[in-house]
Amino acid sequence: MIRDITIGQFYPAKSRIHELDPRTKINGTFFFILSLFINQSLITYGLAFLALSAVIMATTIPVRFMLKGLKSIFIIIMLTIVLNLFLTPGTTVLLTLGRFTITSEGLQTAFYMGTRLIMLIIGSSVLTLTTSPITLTDGIEALLKPLERIKVPAHEIAMMMTIALRFIPILLEETDKIMKAQLARGADFESGGLIKKARSMVPLLVPLFISSFRRADDLALAMEARCYRGGEGRTRLKQLKYKKVDFWAYNILMLYLIIFVVLRFI
Amino acid sequence: MSITIENLNYTYSADTAFKMQALKQISLTIKPGEFIGLIGHTGSGKSTLIQQINGILKPDSGKVIIGDISIFDKGVDLRSIRQKVGLVFQYPEHQLFEMTVFKDVAFGPTNMKLQDDEINKRVKHALSIVGIEESLYESSPFDLSGGQKRRVAIAGVLAMMPEILILDEPTAGLDPQGRYEILDEIQNLHKSLGITVILVSHSMEDIARYVDRVVVMDKGEIKMDGLVKDIFKETEALEAMGLAVPQVSYLIQALNKHGFNLSEDIVTLEEAKEALITLLKRESE
Known part of the structure; x- marks a missing residue:
């Protein structure tokens, strides 16, 4: 029933992108998103689109599966496009529909905003689809590590994220049950x-809350029983290590960013 | 009420990387008033199958006919089917939510839009069947012990007075006394009202003790179907599916290997006791 949610889901497969170190992928996604904000033009968006398509091809994940993630936010995308289309002030009037006018500036903004949003979401779902949640949080922890000097609790944040992610499927299953x-x-x-619908949720929500608290309690106890006491001195089974693929991925990322910045200043 | 299942297929997460066919061409007929045991290794499709019988899961293809209604046909009111086919899930105590025991059990009958006095009557009856005393009616279900919670949850299904009762491991995690009490109550219900019962269980002892006919599932298919005493003769076939026969059957087999001549129909402790006493008496004479 509710298993159709794909955002944040991991799609196991064998591909170059799956093999990459999570840090590489997080950085890559971050800079890709950044690049969408640096420069708005047909050429740069075309470039971003090409780059994204190439990465998607490399993941071997069916495109259909990726687009499914867009379905849940379809309304937001449509709203963004429609609002921008009609409400952007501009001078060149293309069309008048009663009280609303479409200007060429509006059309342009709507187009850019729409594509940007879609690429943002697909770009980040490439990250989650190709990286298992555990590896992902390992990557986040490693990237946050330098911030521990300024008292950012990197390990605790990562642990909380791991637990939260781990609990999503469990809670979904529980809700289903x-x-x-x-x-x-x-x-x-x-x-x-x-109102009737909201009331009918009570028989669902009460047991769900109770079981969540019970699970949280059990987990805390189990962690404590295994002497968990935070990140200090904790070693890990899987050490993150950059490989050759990562080296190439960073090079491609650099090239992509350089082209973007160059295009910005021409 | 009879249950007829025809060529049922069901796949979890179709169209994804996690696709798994849980049921393959299942066909099964259950006559009114039968007490059926459904056994199979974890992941063999038992729970998936029973959820199709009351229309909670819809099959990819195939039919489920309850009485004379094919339940997945257009225009069939599944809620009325679910009142006739009561389904008690695994760990049913996790579904409790009301302020009092009484109100929780009344949830089902209330959804059936019955009159208040009928609801009262049914709730009291259901709670008395599972042995919950009247002094507990107004307490919170969350203050009860694990075994009592389980009984209240089962009563919640019984209060709808289903004609077919399906129980998915109703005694998992209970102590031996609690499990016999609950299963005895269900057996009484089966005998006095003549309702059809399907019991899913991992305990071969429970199956041997309560059930008439056993259906064995493996990897989404029905592999065996027959009387208890016949099924439990197939020790090797059952073990190959990750199952077992009751311990008593192992005992009888071991004794027979050492020259005893006991009937292989013996599957329960009582039967074994009788047989051994008769045998010993005869020897001492």
Whole structure:
């Protein structure tokens, strides 16, 4: 029922992109997103589009699967496009529909905003689709490490993220289970107005909260029983290590950014 | 009420990398008033199958016919099917949510839009079946012990007075006394009201003790279907599927290997006791 959510989901496959170190991918995603904000022009967006397509091809993940992630935020994208289309002030009027006018500036902004949003989301879902949650948080922890000097609790942040990510599928499964159990008792989650619908959520939410607290309690106890006491002196099973692929990936990233910056100043 | 299942197929997460076919061409007929045991290794498709019987999961293809209604046809009200086919999930105590025990059990009957006095009658009846005393009716279900919670949750399904009752490992995690009490109550219900019962269990002892007919599933298919005493003769086939026979059966087999001549139909402790006493008496004479 609710297993169709793809954002943040990991898609296991064998590809160059999957092999990359999580730090490389996080940096890559970060700079890709940054590049979308540096420069707005047909050429740069074309370049970004090409780069993104090449990466997607390299991941071997079906494009259809990637686009599925867009479905859930389709409304936001449409809203952005429509609002920008009609509400951007401009001089060159292209079309007048009653009280609304479409200007060429509006058309331009709407186009850029729309593509930027779509590329942002696909770009970041490439990161999560090709990196397992555990590796991802390892990468984040490693990148945050230097900030520990200024008292940023890098390990704790990463641990919290790991646990939160780990719990998403468990909670989804639990919701599914409780929902089915209440359906078997004749519960009705679909029909009725807003208030009736909200009320019908009680038989779902109460057990869900209770089980979340119980799980959190159990986990805390289990961690404590295994002498967990924060990140200090903690070693890890899988050490992050840059490989040759990462070297090439960074080179390609650099080249991409240089072209972007150069295009900005021509 | 009879259950007829025809060529049922079901796949989890179709169209993704995690695709898994959980049921393959399942066909099964259950007559009214049968007490069926459903066994199989973890992941064999038992839980998936029972969720199709009351329409909580929709199959990719195939039919489920309850009585004379094919439940996945257009225009069939699945909620009325779910009242006739009561399903008790694994760890049903996790579904409790109301302020009091009474209100929680009343959730099902209330959803059936019954009259208040009928609801009262059913709730009290259901709670008395599972052995929850009247003094607990107004306490919070979360203050009860694990075993009591389980009983209240089972009562929540019984209060809908289903004609078919499906239980997915109702005794998992209970102590021996608690499990026999619950299963005895269900057996009584089966005998007195003649309802059809499907019991999913990992305990071969429970299956041997309560069930008439056993259906064995493996990797999404029905591999065996027959009377308890016949199924539990197939020790090797069951072990190959990661299952076992009751310990009593192992004992009988071991004794027979050492020259005893005991019937292989013996699957429960009581039967074994009887047989051994008769045997010993005969020898001493």
